Amino acid sequence: MLQDRIEPAWIDGFETVLRRCALQPGDVVAILCESQSRRVLMDLAQLAAARIGARVFTVSLPSVFSSAEPVTRSTGASPVIQQLAPVIAALQASTLVVDCTVEGLMHAPELPAILQGNGHTQPRIVYVSNEHPEALARLLPDDVTEARVKAHVKRLRAAQSMRVTSPAGTDLSISLQGAVVGGNWGSTTRPGTLTHWPGGLVLAFPAASSVSGTLVLAEGDVNLTFKRYIERAITLTIEDDHVTRIEGAGVDAELLRSYFSAWDEADGFAAGSPGPAYAVSHVGYGLNDAARWDSMALYDKRDFNGTELRAFSGNFLYSTGANEVAGRHTRGHFDWPMRGCTVQLDGHTVVNAGKVVEA
Template identity: 65%
Template sequence: RADMVVDCTVEGLLHAPELPTIMKGVDGHMPRLLMVSNEHPEILERTVPDPALEGVVRAAMKKLRGAQQMHVTSAAGTDLRVNLKHGDKQAVVGGVWGFCPKPGMVSHWPAGLALAFPAAGSVNGTLVMAPGDVNLTFKSYLRDTIRLTIENDSVVAIEGQGVDVDMMRGYWKAWEDAEGHRAAYAVSHVGFGLNPAARWDAMAFYDKRDCNGTELRAFAGNFLYSTGANEVAGRHTLGHFDLPMRGCTIRLDDTVVVDAGQVVSAALA
C-alpha cells in the first residue's frame, strides 16, 4: 500500500521476481519505485537526477519506437544491425531519467539512457570492442580488442588475443555449461547513454566493491550492448554482460542520433 518504495538493496530489484508483485499494488493503488544504485556517495551526488533529462530520454524513446532499424558502426570495425520491427513483432522500448513522476513507474539513480529489448531474430552483424570500452560485469576497462560475430541474435564467434578475450570467452562458456543452453550469448537489450553528468572514466577511481558502475551505462554517447535474459525474445538466463562502448555512430533509420560517440542533440529535439 506504500506510495513510494526506495530500493537500497545491493543488486537492485529490477530483475527480482518480487518486483511485479510490488508494482501491482493493492486495489489498483500502485507505488512508485526508485532504485538507488549501490554507488559511492560522490557518484550519487554528481549524478543527482536532473529534471531536464526526462525530456531528452523521452525524445530518444520516441525515436526508438518510431524506427524500423538501428544501425551501429565504429572506426574499430563495428557494423551491427538491429531490426526494431521484425515481422509482426517489435522491440520493447524503455528509458530512465532518475525519478518517478507517476504511480506505477520504476526508475533508477544514476540514470539517463534509452534502450530497446529486440524481438527474437532481430540482431546481426559485427561488434568490435576496443581498448577503453567497458565490461561492466567484470567492472573493468578493456585492454584488448574483442571481435564478436552475431548471427540471429547470438554471439557465434569471439575473436582476439589477450586476457580480456579469454575471460569473456570463459564466462560465457561457464553459463553455457551450467544452464545447458546458449541463451547467455544472445542479446538482452541495446541502447545509448544520454547523461552528461555521468563519466566514462569514473570507475577508475574506486575499488570494485565501492561502486556498481551504473553511471557507465548512462554516460552520454555510449552504445550499450547487453547479453542475457530477454523476455521479449523468450530467453531466460542468469548470465549477463553489460558492455558500454565509446566512439560508435548510431543511426535510427536515416537519422544519426549518436555521431562517433557524441549525442546529436538536434536529432532528439
Template identity: 55%
Template sequence: MIADRIEAKWIAAFVEVLKLCKVAPGETAAILSETQSRSLNVHLTELALLQLGARPFHVILPTPAQTAPVPVRSTGASTAIQGLEPAVAALSASGIVLDLTVEGLLHAKELPAILGKGARVLMISNEHPDALERLAPDPALEAEVKAAVKACKAATTMTVLSAAGTNLTVTMAGARTAGVWGWCDRPGTLAHWPGGVVVAFPKAGSVNGKLVLDAGDINLTFKRYLERPVALTLENDYVVDIAGEGTDAELMRRYLAAWGDREAYAVSHVGWGLNPKARYEAMAMYDQRDFNGTELRAFAGNFLFSTGANEFANRYTEGHFDMPVRNCTIALDGRIVVDKGTPVRPAA
C-alpha cells in the same frame, strides 16, 4: 577508501531525488534491502524520507545463497525476494519502494506484481553516495530521454557502426523500449538513480552483425576497461564467436561458457547513454566495492550493448554483460542519433 559515515550533503542529495519522485508527507515508503546491501545508502534513504515527512518502513531480506557457477555482478535482476508473498504484498501496497538490493529489481521476477498495484520503484544503484551525489538527476534530462524513447519506438531498424569494425543491425519493430532519467513520479513506474539512458529489448531474432569492443571500452561485469580488442559475431541475437587475443577475450569466453546456458550468449538490450554528468573515467576513481557501474551505462554517447535475460523475447538467464562501447555511430532508419560517440540533440 572513502569514509563510510553520514554526511549532510548526502542526505540533501537523497532528499532532492525523492522530491523529484514527488514523495509526499504521510506517504508510505518501503525501503527494500538485503543483508549484503550497502548500509550507508539504506540509512541515507531513511533519513531523507523522514525529512520529507514520509512514513518509511524496512523490508530486509537475507541475501540468498549463491547458486551460480561464477560470481554474479550488476545484473539488475535481484533474487533477494525469492517470491516471498508477504514481502511482495508489503512492497506493492506502498506508495513508493526504494530499492537498495545489491543487484536491483530492474529485471527481477517480482517487479510486475510490485508495480501492478500502483507502487513506483526507485532503484538506488549500489554506488558509494559520493557518486550518487555527483549524479543527482537533472530535470532537463527528462525531455531528452523521452525524445530518444520516442525515436526508438518509431524506428524499424537501428544500425551501429564504428571505425573499430562494428557493423550491427537491430530490427526495432516490436522491441520494448524504455528510458530512465533518474526518478519516478507516476504510479506503476520504475527508474534508477543514476539515470540518463535509453534501452530497447528487441524481439527474438532481431540482432545480427559484428560488435567490436575496442581497447578502452568497458565490460561492467568485470569492472574492467578492455586492454585489447574483442570482436563478437552475432547471428539471430546470439553471440556465435568471440575473437580476440589476451585477457579480455579469454575472460569473456570463460564466463559465458561457465553458465552452460545458450541464453547467456543472447542479446538482452541495446541503447545509448545521454547523461552529460556521467563520466567515462569514473571507474578508475573508485574501489571495486564502491562502484556498480550505472554511471558508465549512462555516459553520453556510449552504445550500451548487453547480453543475457530479455523477458520480451522469452529468454531468462542470470548470465549478464553490460558493455558500454565508445565512438559508435547509431542510426534509426538512417537518421543519426549518436555521431561517433556524440549524441545528436534532439534525438527525435
C-alpha cells in the same frame, strides 16, 4: 577507499531524488534491503524520507547465495524476495519503494506483482544503484536530462531499425520491430513504474531474431560485469541474436570466453552451443552529460556498480543475457558501454562518433 558514513550533502542528494519522485508528507515509504546491502544507502534513504515527513519502514531480507552457478554481478535481477507473499504485499501497499538491494528489482520475477499494487495503492519504485553515495550525489536527476531522455525515447519507439558502426569495425544491424523501448532519467512520479538512480539512457529489448553483425569491443570500452576497461580489442560475431565467435588475444578475450562457457552448463546447454547467456539482452545509448567514462578508474570495485558508465553521453550500450521480450532467461549478463560508435535509427544519426545528435 571513501568512508561509508553519513554526510549532509548525501542526505540532500537523496532528498532531491525523493522529491523528484513526488514524495509527500504522510506518504508510506518502504526501504527494501538485504543483508549485503550498503548500509549507508539505507540510512540516507531513511533520513531523507524523514526530512520530507513520510512514514518509513524497512524490509530487510537475507541475501541469497548459490553454489550451482557462476558468480553473478550486475544482473539487475535481485533474488532476495523469493516470492514471499508478505513482502510483496507490504511493497504493494507503499506509495514509494526505495530499492536498496544489491542487484535491484528491474528484472526480478516479483516486479510485475509489486507494481500492480493491491487495488488501493499502486507503488512506484526507485532503485538506488549500489554505488558509493559520492557518485550518486554527483549524478542527481535534472530537468534537462529528463527532457532529453524523453525525446530520445520517442525517436527510438518510432524507429523500425537501428544500425551501429564504429572505426574499430563494429557493424551491427538491429530490427526494432516488436522491441520494447524505454528510458530512464533517475526519477519517476507515475504509479506502477520503476526508475533507477543514476539515470540518463534509452534502451530497447529486441524481439527474437533481430540482431546480427559484428561487434568490436575496442581499447577503452568497458566490461561492466568484470569492472574493467578493455585493453585489447575483441571481435564478436553476432548471428541470430547470439555471440557465435569471440576473436581476440589477451586476458580480456579469455575472460569473456571463460565466463560465457560457464553459463553453458549452468543454463543446461552443451559446451560450445550459444545458450541464452550469449544472446542480446538490450541495446541503447547514454544521454547523461554529468556521467563520466573515466570514473571507474577512481573507485575501488566494492564501491562501484557502474550505472554511471551505462549512462555517459554518447556511449552505445550492448548487453547480453535475459530478454523477456525474446523469451530468453538466464542470470548470465554482460554490459558493454562502447565509445566512438555511430548509432542510426531508420538511417537518421542519433549518435555520431560518440556524440549525441539532438533533434
